Amino acid sequence: MGNYSAELLAHQDRQKYIRHFIPNVQRNAQANIAKLAWAKEHFPSVYRYIRAIGTSRMKRIHFGQVVPLEDAERIIDMVQSITRIACVCRSVSSGSKNGRYCFMLGIDPNNAGIDYADLQSSLETIPPEKAKELLRQFDEEGLVHSVWTMKTPFIGALCNCNQDCLAYKVQVQSDLLDLMFKAEYVASIEASACTGCRRCQKLCQFEAIDMAHGCCKINEQKCYGCGVCRQVCDTDAITLQEKSYAQEVRHESFRDSRQ
Secondary structure (H helix, E strand, O other): OHHHHHHHHOOHHHHHHHHHHHHHHHHHHHHHHHHHHHHHHHOHHHHHHHHHHHHHHHHHHOOEEEOOHHHHHHHHOOOOOEEEEOOHHHHHHOOOOOOOOEEEEOOOOOOOOOOOHHHHHHOEEOOHHHHHHHHHHHHHOOOEEEEEEOOOOOEEEEEEEOOOOHHHHHHHHOOOOOOEEOOOEEEEEOHHHOOOOOHHHHHOOOOOEEEEOOEEEEOOOOOOOOOHHHHHOOOOOEEEEEHHHHHHHHHHHHHHHHO
16 A cells, blocks of 8 residues: 555656645636536536536546545555645635645645645644544534545545535535545434434435434435434434445345235
């Protein structure tokens, strides 16, 4: 892992991309989102091609995947350095420049010639245990964890996001492009243990929890498998299932209902 990451990070094109990444997001993100929204509204018949081209490009450059807390902690144990940094999405979306919710992975801006002038005061190199402690804190706050490439396949960031996340706005809120994969899991609620308090429903950023017969129920089409909903369930009714297992359970339930 160490040799792999070091070799990828040393690539000249990737170094250039990383140096300009945050300034480019700060300068261009809002305008690009507005252009996509305009094209979707005025040219809906051809927008699916625009979306496909844009998504394909982002997969090569900067693409993400939601991960639950357990996987985020495993990733922390794999990387060579962790730098806590203020969230660029929040600075663009809400003007908040002090939200230190993001981790740069394997990239030390202080030793890589990367000048993020606006963020210098927020940069903090932290050990793995401190990063895990922060991840658990963010999880309790309802923030969704995700990993991101900096010129795929190099994994350069682990973010902890709310609805100010630019990827959330583009993919989930506005349905303009695909910028991130769902996690490899789907949430499941044990009906017999659910009290119907709806705390999980209020916390879910993806509106993936419905009510049925007085109990909360996961909408698997909307669920991103982040697992954050587990934090507010007092009866431990919510678990994460690997997608293949969840699909098998659904198949068995359907077969039983037909018999």
